Amino acid sequence: QVQLVESGGGLVQSGGSLSLSCAASGTFFSINAMSWYRQAPGEQRELVAIITSGGSMYYADSVKGRFTISRDNANKNTVYLQMNSLKREDTAVYYCNADVTVTSPTNNKYRIGYWGQGTQVTVSS
Numbered sequence: 001q002v003q004l005v006e007s008g009g010g011l012v013q014s015g016g017s018l019s020l021s022c023a024a025s026g027t028f029f030s031i032n033a034m035s036w037y038r039q040a041p042g043e044q045r046e047l048v049a050i051i052t053s054g055g056s057m058y059y060a061d062s063v064k065g066r067f068t069i070s071r072d073n074a075n076k077n078t079v080y081l082q083m084n085s086l087k088r089e090d091t092a093v094y095y096c097n098a099d100v101t102v103t104s105p106t107n108n109k110y111r112i113g114y115w116g117q118g119t120q121v122t123v124s125s
Helices: none
Strands: 002-008 010-013 018-026 030-039 046-052 057-059 067-071 078-083 092-103 109-115 119-124
Touching (some): 002 092, 018 092, 018 119, 030 078, 046 067, 057 067
Antiparallel strands (some): 002 018, 030 046, 030 092, 067 078, 092 109, 092 119
């Protein structure tokens, strides 16, 4: 079982900045990638940014140049999302996701995704 604990978020004015963090804990073999998704009211959940175990990063076009995903150097199981130049359209619930390899009791390995509880980000004009 893997737990993802998110923190950060809140209310900020347009043009402002916020930082989110997500810490993964539990029993697993490895973390393949960690990512941030967001879901606005009435919209589908969308990928915002992802960082792989090798350090490769990907960003949605809508946040490129404004958002930065990173990992804690000391604890690779913690990921951050620095959000700058926030816009009203960035308002959403932000979810952390971890792509994890776990080992079964029979010593088989398989990948599974886990979600955090979500944190609200509201950008006001």
